[in-house]
Amino acid sequence: MTEKQALVLLVDDEEDLCTLMQMTLARMGIKTHIAHSLQRARYFFTQYQYDACLTDLNMPDGNGLELVELVTRCYPNTPIAVLTAYGSMDIAVSALKAGAFDFVSKPINQKHLTQLLQKALNLPKSWCPAAEDRPENRLLIGRSEPIQQLRADLNKIVRSQAPVFITGESGSGKEVVARLIHQLSNRNQGPFIAINCGAIPAELMESELFGYKKGSFSGAAQDKQGLIQAANGGSLFLDEIAELPLNMQVKLLRVLQDKQVRPLGSDQEIDVDFRIISASHQNLTSLVQQGKFRQDLFFRLHVIDVVLPPLRERGQDILLLADHFIQQVCDEWDLPVKSLSKAAQQFLLQQHFPGNVRELRNMVERAIAFCDETELQVEDLQNSISPPLQPAAPQQESASATTIHAPGVLYGQLPAEGLEHYLERIEKELLLKALDMTHWNRTLAAKKLGMSFRSLRYRLKKLGLDSEVE
Structure with a gap:
C-alpha cells in the first residue's frame, strides 16, 4: 500500500513565487494547490483536506491573518505558516499569536522553506489527554x-x-x-x-x-x-x-x-x-x-x-506528588517503599510551600533519609523543613566539625596536571564530598558549599556528575 501524497495549499498573489515554491515542494514529493486570493483559499478549504498551508500576509483582498484565524478555528489539524517581508518581526509575532505554526521570511530561502514544511508535515496528530501512559x-x-x-x-x-x-x-x-x-x-x-x-x-x-x-x-x-x-x-x-x-x-x-x-x-x-x-x-x-x-x-x-500555579493552590495534588516522590526516592536508594501516615498527610496539606514542588521533593527526600520506619510521621516531615543554618564556626575547629576543605598544594609547587585540570578535579572532589556528607541530598549539599541549588545543579552538569546524582 503506497503512502498518501501530502497536499499543501500555497496562498500568494505573486505567480513567480508560487511557481518557485511549487517546484521546491514537488522535489519533496508534495502536491500543491495555488490560490492567488483569500477568497480562493477559503473556497479550496471547503473542497479539500490539506496537510499544511503557507500564506502571504499582504493579499489583494485582505490580510493573511484572517486566513490564519480561520484555519486555526475551523481546521485545527492543518498547520498554517506565513510568509513575511524580511525584518517584519512584529508582523510575524502577530501571526504566531493568531495561531500560525511558523513563519518564513521573503525572499524565500529554499532550505528554510523545506525545513518548515518537513516540520509541519511531521507534527503529532491530535491525542487524547486522558491516556494514562502519555x-x-x-x-x-x-x-x-x-x-x-x-x-x-x-x-x-x-x-x-x-x-x-x-x-x-x-x-x-x-x-x-x-x-x-x-x-x-x-x-x-x-x-x-x-x-x-x-x-x-x-x-x-x-x-x-x-x-x-x-x-x-x-x-x-x-x-x-x-x-x-x-x-x-x-x-x-x-x-x-x-x-x-x-x-x-x-x-x-x-x-x-x-x-x-x-x-x-x-x-x-x-x-x-x-x-x-x-x-x-x-x-x-x-x-x-x-x-x-x-x-x-x-x-x-x-x-x-x-x-504554572503554586503548589499551595493545587489541593490534593500535594499528596499525589508526595507519594510519587516517595516511590521515586525509595527506588533510587533501593529502599522499601514508605508511606505517609494520616497525620503526615494533613500536615502536608496545611503547608505553604514557598519553594513549591521542588521544596516538597526535598522535604520527602530528607525525611526518608532519616526515617527508619515504614511510615513517615509528622515529626519526620517537620525535621525536614528548612534546616537552620549553623552559626559560623570558631577559629579553632572541633573534631566533629563538618567544614569541607579543598585538597591543598604545597607552597611553591605547581600542580603537574595543569591548572585547568587541577581546578576541575578539586571542584569535583568538593562537590562529591558535600553530596556524600549529606547522603546525596542536593539541597543540603548546596547549603554546605555556600551556593544556590541552581548553581550546584549547573556545576554538576558541567562536570558530568548529573547522571551520578540523578
Whole structure:
C-alpha cells in the first residue's frame, strides 16, 4: 500500500513565487494547490483536506491573518505558516499569536522553506489527554483544575513552533513543562538544551551561548560549540531569562530573527533551527518598564504564555506528588517503599510551600533519609523543613566539625596536571564530598558549599556528575 501524497495549499498573489515554491515542494514529493486570493483559499478549504498551508500576509483582498484565524478555528489539524517581508518581526509575532505554526521570511530561502514544511508535515496528530501512559500524564502529576487545563492546552502548544514563555514561582515545575513540550512536539528526536541564565557568570555567557573559534581569546585552545548551536533541530530552554544581561539580550534577539548564530572569533554565520522556550519567576513586564529587559525581545518571547500555579493552590495534588516522590526516592536508594501516615498527610496539606514542588521533593527526600520506619510521621516531615543554618564556626575547629576543605598544594609547587585540570578535579572532589556528607541530598549539599541549588545543579552538569546524582 503506497503512502498518501501530502497536499499543501500555497496562498500568494505573486505567480513567480508560487511557481518557485511549487517546484521546491514537488522535489519533496508534495502536491500543491495555488490560490492567488483569500477568497480562493477559503473556497479550496471547503473542497479539500490539506496537510499544511503557507500564506502571504499582504493579499489583494485582505490580510493573511484572517486566513490564519480561520484555519486555526475551523481546521485545527492543518498547520498554517506565513510568509513575511524580511525584518517584519512584529508582523510575524502577530501571526504566531493568531495561531500560525511558523513563519518564513521573503525572499524565500529554499532550505528554510523545506525545513518548515518537513516540520509541519511531521507534527503529532491530535491525542487524547486522558491516556494514562502519555508523557503529559506521567510528568504532569495531579488532578487539580489548573493541571487538567494545562494538559488540554498542550495539544495546541505542541502543534506550533511559536515561542513559549512559562511563568511561575520558583520550584513550580517550569523546566518539567518545558521538557514536556519538547517531548510531545515533532522536535522530540532533536536535543533539548536547558540553560539557567542565572547560573552562568556574565563574563562567560557569550562564549557559553555562542561558542568560539580557536584563538578567539586568551585560553581558547580549541573550537567550542555554543549551547545555541547545540540545540539545532530541537528545543532551547532559557530558564530565568530575566537574568540575561542586556548586551546578550540584543544578541539573542538577532539569533531569533535571523535564525543564525556567529561563534566568537568567526566571520561566518551558522544556520540554526530550534524552538525557543523561556521561563522566569520574575515579572518581565515590570522589568521592561524599568528598562532592565528589552521590550522587543519580550514581545518576541511572549507569544504563547503558560502560567504554572503554586503548589499551595493545587489541593490534593500535594499528596499525589508526595507519594510519587516517595516511590521515586525509595527506588533510587533501593529502599522499601514508605508511606505517609494520616497525620503526615494533613500536615502536608496545611503547608505553604514557598519553594513549591521542588521544596516538597526535598522535604520527602530528607525525611526518608532519616526515617527508619515504614511510615513517615509528622515529626519526620517537620525535621525536614528548612534546616537552620549553623552559626559560623570558631577559629579553632572541633573534631566533629563538618567544614569541607579543598585538597591543598604545597607552597611553591605547581600542580603537574595543569591548572585547568587541577581546578576541575578539586571542584569535583568538593562537590562529591558535600553530596556524600549529606547522603546525596542536593539541597543540603548546596547549603554546605555556600551556593544556590541552581548553581550546584549547573556545576554538576558541567562536570558530568548529573547522571551520578540523578
